[in-house]
Amino acid sequence: MSGQVPVLVRDADAMRALGEHVAARCRAGDVIVLSGPLGAGKTTFTQGVAAGLCVSGSVTSPTFVISRVHRSLVGGPDLVHVDAYRLAGLSELDDLDLDASLEESVTVVEWGSDLAEHLGPHPVRVTIDRDLASADEGAAEDRRVTVTWPDRRP
Secondary structure, eight states: OOEEEEEEEOSHHHHHHHHHHHHHHOOTTOEEEEEOOTTSSHHHHHHHHHHHHTBSSOOOOOTTTOEEEEOBSSSSOEEEEEEOTTOOSHHHHHHTOGGGTGGGEEEEEETOTTTSGGGSSSOEEEEEEEOHHHHHTTOTTOEEEEEEEOSOOO
16 A cells, blocks of 8 residues: 555644554564654654554654664564664764664664665655644644655565
């Protein structure tokens, strides 16, 4: 199944639920590339992915450690959570040696747009934007999330 699915997300719990829903469609080898402004909810979305994959550990932003591995608790794929915000370019992403775990894991890359697409042949792209129309109505936490599934998945 391919295409774009835009969703209005009202709060952090709904963002986690969306991440969990996306995780239900993921399998080992999938790469999810997250983009959106600072504070948009990329890590919160990843927390939902982690819940959906049933992995160990608390999911927090890996901004300073760059990447974390969360092992599966149920024999499924591990979650590799990467924050590319501080990376200077493709060579620094390659230095993380993510290729070693790509086939056995679901890899989520925050700030990965234009940087991490090469990690997998069919990346799932998730774009998170603040929904300005709803913010004017007083719902400051609303986000518009677009999940773009690849046209071809093996």
